[in-house]
Amino acid sequence: MSGLRDELAGYSKDLGIDLFGVADLTTARDFILRQGGEHVASFPRAISMGTRLLDAVIDELYRHEEPSAIYGYSGHYESVNANLDRASMLIAKRIQDAGFKAYPQVASQYVNMRRLEGAISHKLVANLAGLGWIGRNCLLITPSCGPRLRLVTVLTDAPLEAGRPIPNGCGDCRKCVDVCPVNASTGTTFDPSEPRDVRLRAHLCREYTQRREQRLGVGLCALCVYVCPHGLKKE
Numbered sequence: 001m002s003g004l005r006d007e008l009a010g011y012s013k014d015l016g017i018d019l020f021g022v023a024d025l026t027t028a029r030d031f032i033l034r035q036g037g038e039h040v041a042s043f044p045r046a047i048s049m050g051t052r053l054l055d056a057v058i059d060e061l062y063r064h065e066e067p068s069a070i071y072g073y074s075g076h077y078e079s080v081n082a083n084l085d086r087a088s089m090l091i092a093k094r095i096q097d098a099g100f101k102a103y104p105q106v107a108s109q110y111v112n113m114r115r116l117e118g119a120i121s122h123k124l125v126a127n128l129a130g131l132g133w134i135g136r137n138c139l140l141i142t143p144s145c146g147p148r149l150r151l152v153t154v155l156t157d158a159p160l161e162a163g164r165p166i167p168n169g170c171g172d173c174r175k176c177v178d179v180c181p182v183n184a185s186t187g188t189t190f191d192p193s194e195p196r197d198v199r200l201r202a203h204l205c206r207e208y209t210q211r212r213e214q215r216l217g218v219g220l221c222a223l224c225v226y227v228c229p230h231g232l233k234k235e
C-alpha cells in the first residue's frame, strides 16, 4: 500500500515532521503487550514521526544550570511535543478516512508512574521503523540528528510497507554515560531481549530532574542529548 504511505509521508512534512517511518510491530508484540495491554498490542503496524529539535536550543544545554538555557529548552520541548500531538491526530484522521483504524499515542505522557513508561515506547517504534538505533543513553539515535528530536506514534491496522531496524552506531563511545550527573545510564548496549532497567536506572534520572525542578523551576536535564556526537556533528 505505497500510495497511502506516500500520501501520509508527504502530508507529515506539511505538518512540520522531519522523520517518517512505518514499523512492523508483530516482532515485538509480547513486549508491547506487557507495556501497553491488549488494545495497544492489537495493532500490527505503527507510524513513527519525529521532529528535529533546534540546534540553537540544544547547543546551549552545556549551561544546564542557567535559567536562560533550560527555560529555552523547556519551552521548545513543549511546543515540539504539542505539534507532534497535533500531527499524529491529523495523520490518524487521514488513515481513518482511508478506511483503517488509527490510534495516536501522546508524545510525552506516562501511563505507568511506577515504571515511568508510556503506553508504548516511541523509541522502540522508531527503531523498528528504521529511523535510528537505541543508544547507550536509552534514546533513539538517528544518523541525521542523533538524539536531537522528539517522537510520536500512530498505531494502525493499515497494511503499510514497513522499514527495517538499522545497525547500532555507538561503537566505543560512552559520552552520554560519562556526562550523566547521577550515573543513570549503565552503559550497556541495547539488546531488544533485555528490559530497559538493564540500561537505564530511570528512577535516578527522574529523582534528579525532580530536584532540579524544585531548585530551578524546570526539571529537564538532557545533558545526554546535548553530548551525543551524532547530534553535535554538523552535516
Ligand code: SF4
Pocket (backbone or CB within 6 Å): 179, 180, 181, 182, 183, 184, 185, 204, 205, 206, 208, 221, 222, 223, 224, 225
Ligand atoms: S537526562 Fe540527565 S540525569 Fe537523565 S539520563 Fe540524561 S544526563 Fe542523566
Ligand code: SF4
Pocket (backbone or CB within 6 Å): 135, 136, 137, 141, 169, 170, 171, 173, 174, 175, 176, 177, 227, 228, 229, 230
Ligand atoms: S553519546 Fe555515544 S554512546 Fe551515547 S548514544 Fe551517542 S553515540 Fe551512543
